[in-house]
Amino acid sequence: MPPPEKSFARDLATSHFAIAGADLRIGDIPVRELAARYGTPLFIYDGSVMRRSYRALAEALSGFARIHYSVKANPTAAIIRLFCDEGAGVEIASLGEYRVAQAAGVKPEDILFAGPAKGARELEIVVAGGIGEIHLESLEEIARLTAIAARLNVTVPVSIRVNPVASAQGGAMRMGGKPAPFGFDEETISEVVGKVLSAPQLDLRGVHLFAGTQILDEAVLLAQWRHGIDVAGRVAAIAGQPLKTIDLGGGLGIPYFAGDGQLDLAKLSAGLPGLRQQLKSDPRLADARLVVEPGRFLAGPAGIYVVAINAAKVSRGARFLITDGGMHHHLAASGNLGQIIKRDYPILAPAHMNATEASSATIVGPLCTPLDTLARKVEMPNLSAGDLIAVLQSGAYGRTASPVGFLSHPLPSEILIEDGKIEVIHLKEA
Template identity: 65%
Template sequence: MSGADLATALVAEHFEVAGGELVIGGVPVSELARRFGTPFFAYDAGVMRRSYRALHEALDGFAAIHYSVKANPAVPVIGLFLSEGAGVEIASIGEYRRARAAGAAPEQILFAGPGKRRAELEEAVAGGIGEIHVESFEELERLEAIGTALGRTIAVALRINPVAAAQGGAMRMGGKPSPFGFDEEDLGEVLAALGGCPQLRLAGLHLFAGTQVLDAGVLLAQWEHGLKLAREVARQVGQPLATLDLGGGLGIPYFQGDRSLDLGALAAGIPALARSVPPGTRVVVEPGRFLAGPAGVYVMAVNASKRSRGQSFVVTDGGMHHHLAASGNLGQVIKRDYPIIAPTRLGGPAGPPVSVVGPLCTPLDTLGRTVTLPPLGVDELVAVLQSGAYGPTASPGGFLSHPAAAELLVEDGVASPLPR
């Protein structure tokens, strides 16, 4: 599938088109640009809801869903997933505060992260938290001291860095030296240390083997490994675990050759996994990108179209300072293009390939290297799809002091600016 084919497929799968124009949450993209200016991120609430419901159906009878706030921490976005029935997973006290502001009850929140500071842990424990996922011996000691000082028993899960056989995905989180969690082979030592912490109660395990997984078989194998480990730990401690957090990692297609995660294939493997869940254990998955990513569109206006030594460039008013991931500078080794469209010229004749670049004084500010678009004039629109996750908050917004991009949540014809 070419980049253009992927973009066409994504538009058809997730959005409406009227008169050759992209419609986001019931509002034509040109109207959003007129009302709010460019650049902006628009998040289609309906797409988010459909993504959640499709995954919920695929996992029915097996796992609950906790939205991973890091993907898009806007309070209304968190609130949207809470309204659908999700819990939340956080990785900082700032995300904890956002989750509570969105209406999350303390017991709905899971707190992971390899470097939690004492003040963060104190605030979360004092305010109430479902579980804290412990990732180091120092964190065990910190939490034990906090529990003693506050007179509380704290529910903890042990984050495990799984063995190599369980890894997978575009960014592998396990099976190698890692700052995340305890190595699986050291689990006995960790359980012994936890046994010496009377203020801490072992509630569960957390495994996260990889991210951006597009193969249902890889996910099912990782989850099967997690279930096996949960049964073994339950045997060692003499009681079932209350929770097993299997992590996130569900991917979305960004690049030429990517295929969407097959939820049908995932659902087909769920009954066998569900039968092996230990009695009394609640299984959790914590996707973020999968739920929020497809709903987002980053919209820019053309500032200039030019040629240099045989190469054509479209220069826009947006760039990597708003959307670092789309520039390829957030983890890509070989930079590839996100799906890019001319959102008011859909279905129109394409011109020769162009590079789409932003306004920053650096060659790193390139959002598309070989993009097929109609010939575009000044003030016409260019849009990057799959932009609902890891957008503004994962980008160097202060670089060169350009204005921030607006963020909009759009649903049923109403566009609501998100608070900064």
């Protein structure tokens, strides 16, 4: 009987990719071959899995909301292009992300810009280059943007980001309902609406809420969205004008640990007629365009992080597999990206998928810190130096959410595979 973690990782691998004999295959190529060709550590992203996630969500939200890919999850131009090709817009949080979106060919009107500390220079460049909406998050930002718009003699489309009073129960990392630097507290919206309306250079289009990430319960999402529409109604009433957009945020979760469920898209979809009714009943919201801006849900399942074992060591009875990659490339998998309880990401040996024997091992990276641990006392095949280990669910918040400069190892290789085509995103220096 395999331990649950093992079967959980295997189930994920089977549903996203393919297993043939000893090999995990991505895009019909053994991971072993990809690792030999591009070196390790290596992030592999499967474009067809990304499209599958996008299409499933787009179908569930059909006629309700447009999807904007949250670029911070994986700011790779080829991945942004893939989602936009499917019909998505994007949500960005910096000038750097704006530039990648531009390089990926995203139209300015399809870009929404949120973030709690947008600087004058980045605002100016984005306004001059064209932007769908800027989501205002502080009084200073309102003043800064008004001055820039006046200087450039343009009107800037804006939304008010609201930090909601109701917290998102069930989200692993709550960002709403408590003191937060993100957006304006819901209790203060009258004052904020007044400030925005008093600046003729700002065109108030809507509201934006983002209450938390890694939400696996569709009822929690629907409750947040209902609350978002309620806030939108109040903003429209205070402003005395209809809203053009309501951005309900991202936060759609994916399973990382044995026992985690999948977000039930059918149930999510079944809850939308009620929200549509809520929108229709308010003439100021009836024509608003709804936006949902997930990152993790779209990119996460499609990626794996492959590392090679450099040494297999027993220390005082405990077996360690010491690999060439770790928290400097994949902080989240080491449990150090905001997790309160450290639990192991789904992990497997991609060239030993038919192994029948297993033993307990702790898998660690090359950094000189015990924080650099990828799995704690997991059952793995009997692996030795040169063998590969893969961390699943690694397509979002991987390399770019990690302290890549810590200990000065090279950046990992990264590739995107789709329809037999391999796009090299980055090749690790030799």
